[in-house]
Amino acid sequence: MSAPAAGGDAVIVRDVAKSFGETHALRGVSLAVAPGELFGFIGPDGAGKTTLFRILTTLMLPDAGSARVLGFDVERDLWAIRARVGYMPGRFSLYPDLTVEENLRFFAAVFGTTIAEGRAVIEPIWRQIAPFASRRADALSGGMKQKLALCCALVHRPDILFLDEPTTGVDAVSRREFWEILAELRAGGLTTLVSTPYMDEASQCDRVALIHEGRILAIAPPDALGAGFGQALVAVRGADRFALLKLLREHSDTLAVYPFGAELHLTSRRPAAERDAAARDVAAWLAARGHPDAVVAPIEPGIEDTFMARMSGAAGEAAA
Amino acid sequence: MRTIRFLLRKEYRQIFRDRVMVAQIFMVPIIQMLVLANAATFSVRSVQLWVVDDDRSSVSRAIVDRLTASGRFVLAGSSASMAEADDALLDRRAGLILHLPARLERELVRTRRGEIQMIFNAEDGAAAGIASAYAQRIVAGYGAELAAELRPAVGAIGAASDAPRAAGGSLDLRLRGWYNPELDYRDFMVPGILVVLVTIVGSMLTAVNIAREKELGTLDQLNVTPVTKTQFIAGKLIPLWSIGLVELGVGLAFAHAVFGVPVRGSLWLVFGAAAMYLVVALGIGLLVSAMVDTQQQAMFVIYFILIVYLLMSGLFTPVRSMPVWAQWVSAFTPVQHFVTVMRSVLLKGGGVGDVWRELLVLAGYGVVVFWVAVRQYRKRVA
Incomplete structure (x- = not known):
């Protein structure tokens, strides 16, 4: 069946596996992305995000499993997929020696279209980079480069967009602007798959998949990921973070403890409902062991906590 | 398209x-x-010539003149002893030692044969081969001239190696390179x-x-x-x-x-x-x-x-x-x-x-x- 199924999922991945020699980049990944969804892949470097994107954009063949994009099989219908997807690889990959406008015109041309025809789609981004239209691409700032790359991926009006770590190495302001653009595109109904190593960006997505060592740990809307966190979570702040970390590992309630910004986050064995009591216990326990200044407070789990908990297997399968 | x-x-x-x-x-x-x-280029120019002239005759001087006049050889020095010439060859001040033995001219007139010695630095075999070919040709040419002048008194003069005795012989070989004549x-x-x-x-x-x-x-x-x-x-x-x-x-x-x-x-x-x-x-x-x-x-x-x-x-x-x-x-x-x-x-x-x-x-x-x-x-x- 090579025709796209009307009303079906935009992306269907079934048990996809891919190895490079001894390295298992993907160990059986399955997921489905609905049309119009802004779907995020969150995971550390080497989790398998890029490999999955390369398979979905027909640059690589899976070792096992199957995948469909817009209803087309990634192995058999590659030309149908290539004509319909917009892809932005992780590295900036436009021609540094061509100008902004030349790059855009070139990528429009290879899709058999023109900038004018794609204008409506790229307008919000093009407005921002148009002042630099005649500048060579290698003379752009990091954020501008990403916007140009996004323009080039959009100029042929794709039905689906794959963005592989579009904000890696981009400053905070440009990152925010970039996500604002993605929100606008979602409002326009464009299905978008985006990967990122930054946990905080997940909250911008409709749904996120946590991916680690080639496996999907969880798929859920960003706020539900935290809700699925069954354990009490407390933040500990103190002068000697390293000593605290070592000490807290010995506490009888501790499932996992890890640095989080300036604090330590401790996942307790006690259920989420008892987090106030858990925090009081930890504070008293620390005071008795020479850390009376340690500040302990119960907190709501963020995506990163969920991620850490799932990586260490501390938080059941509730959110799966 | x-x-x-x-x-x-x-x-x-x-x-x-x-x-x-x-x-x-x-x-x-x-x-x-x-x-x-x-x-x-494969042509060899400016080979450093070191002369040990024990004869000091008109013939010995003429041979040196012919070699240097060809443009292929440059007189780099001369000495009375072979030992000094060997040193020059060793430290690359000379590429070719020309040894003209005493009584060369007299022997030539008396026996119609003269022997001279050439020692090449053959580190670069190809270059030495080409230089030696030049030298042989020049010496043989002079020998032919000499033979024509002094005939029948003098037969031929040849290099110590087995240089073609073209001069004065009965076989006249003329070489011509086609397509690239020079x-x-x-x-x-x-x-x-x-x-x-x-x-x-x-x-x-x-x-x-x-x-x-x-x-x-x-x-x-x-x-x-x-x-x-x-x-x-x-x-x-x-x-x-x-x-x-x-x-x-x-x-x-x-x-x-x-x-x-x-x-x-x-x-x-x-x-x-x-x-x-x-x-x-x-x-x-x-x-x-x-x-x-x-x-x-x-x-x-x-x-x-x-x-x-x-x-x-x-x-x-x-x-x-x-x-x-x-x-x-x-x-x-x-x-x-x-x-x-x-x-x-x-x-x-x-x-x-x-x-x-x-x-x-x-x-x-x-x-x-x-x-x-x-x-x-x-x-x-x-």
Whole structure:
């Protein structure tokens, strides 16, 4: 069946596996992305995000499993997929020696279209980079480069967009602007798959998949990921973070403890409902062991906590 | 077709925007021609001559004069003892010791035979061989003159080695080199250097250019488009192919104008053969680019291939003096065949009828290399 199924999922991945020699980049990944969804892949470097994107954009063949994009099989219908997807690889990959406008015109041309025809789609981004239209691409700032790359991926009006770590190495302001653009595109109904190593960006997505060592740990809307966190979570702040970390590992309630910004986050064995009591216990326990200044407070789990908990297997399968 | 046109436009734009590249296209053939044609010559000039003249006669002085007057030898010094001359040879102040023994002139008149000794520094065997041939010819020529003058009193004077006793003998040998009558090495070298140029441009630029797209990640970007393999390859190779032909034109025009290298045959044939040969060179570049990930790797692999090809091609050393297995290898390098065509057409005025075999080999080579290269180039990783 090579025709796209009307009303079906935009992306269907079934048990996809891919190895490079001894390295298992993907160990059986399955997921489905609905049309119009802004779907995020969150995971550390080497989790398998890029490999999955390369398979979905027909640059690589899976070792096992199957995948469909817009209803087309990634192995058999590659030309149908290539004509319909917009892809932005992780590295900036436009021609540094061509100008902004030349790059855009070139990528429009290879899709058999023109900038004018794609204008409506790229307008919000093009407005921002148009002042630099005649500048060579290698003379752009990091954020501008990403916007140009996004323009080039959009100029042929794709039905689906794959963005592989579009904000890696981009400053905070440009990152925010970039996500604002993605929100606008979602409002326009464009299905978008985006990967990122930054946990905080997940909250911008409709749904996120946590991916680690080639496996999907969880798929859920960003706020539900935290809700699925069954354990009490407390933040500990103190002068000697390293000593605290070592000490807290010995506490009888501790499932996992890890640095989080300036604090330590401790996942307790006690259920989420008892987090106030858990925090009081930890504070008293620390005071008795020479850390009376340690500040302990119960907190709501963020995506990163969920991620850490799932990586260490501390938080059941509730959110799966 | 429209897509290829855009790919071509982009490629030409990138090439001509790169100042270094443009400078290379026009300057490299000229510089290479100047350097190689002057440096990579087989003629030997200015051999340092050290004289040990124990005779001090008119004959001994005349021999020294003849040698230095030829322009091939420069008088670097003289001494009374051979020991000093040996030292000069050892520390490279001399390349040739000419020892004229005492009573040379008297012996010559009395017995009609004279013996002189020449000792060459043969570290560089080829150069020493050529210098010794010059010296023998000059001494033998003088001997012939002497014989004519003093006949029948004096027979001949010859070098201590087995120099041809052409002079005064009954056999009169006259040598004439055809197609390159002055044995000008430049005429011989330049067509070969043009081949080197075209080879480097063809394979090196292709491999590095495509490896660069891989490095930049633009190849991935381009692969997720409806651009087909054929379109991509055509878009890459047509510009480089045309640059190769322009390079050949610039180099040939320069060689003709400045060095007076003859163009005796048809220019159409020269460029037609080059067009075919470039397909081979580009195919090699394409093949290498399919195997490597970075520009650096591409350059190293191409260097390796080019060095083997060029040394085996008969460009610097005659193929016939190689061992049989090497001659077979040589027959399989496309470079040799193109060098043969270039020399034949430029120097001998050869036509298609003279070089059809080489053209056929080039065409066959082009088809095979190109076919393998296109098959190797994949739009995705398995």
